[in-house]
Amino acid sequence: MSNLISTALPLLAGLLIGTFFFFGLWWTVRRAVASRRPARWLIGSMLLRFGVALGAFCLIGSSHWLAWVLCLAALCWPRDAAVVDWAGGQEPDSATAKSHYAP
Numbered sequence: 001m002s003n004l005i006s007t008a009l010p011l012l013a014g015l016l017i018g019t020f021f022f023f024g025l026w027w028t029v030r031r032a033v034a035s036r037r038p039a040r041w042l043i044g045s046m047l048l049r050f051g052v053a054l055g056a057f058c059l060i061g062s063s064h065w066l067a068w069v070l071c072l073a074a075l076c077w078p079r080d081a082a083v084v085d086w087a088g089g090q091e092p093d094s095a096t097a098k099s100h101y102a103p
Contacts, residue, residue, distance in 0.1 A: 010067040014074025022082045024049045
């Protein structure tokens with residue numbers, strides 16, 4: 001039971017941190033596009049999001065390295081969900097995505 005809790009808590013924390021991080025990014029981009037000074041929104045949001053995420057990682061990962069790894073791995077799941085949501089419910093096609101960038 002103790003191992004289950006010590007594994008589940010960092011995973012849950014990583015999901016919460018990732019949700020906060022990527023929802024904050026989405027919210028910031030929407031605000032920055034409509035703003036007269038988008039750099040302030042982007043830089044301020046970046047500092048806040050990174051500060052909260054790093055602080056949470058330090059609190060969670062201070063007990064054991066595995067908690068740090070689990071929390072970091074769980075951080076990626078909300079990002080994947082956001083990318084699929086922004087793509088209209090479909091996995092983005094990597095060939096199409098690469099064609100929009102310069103060589």
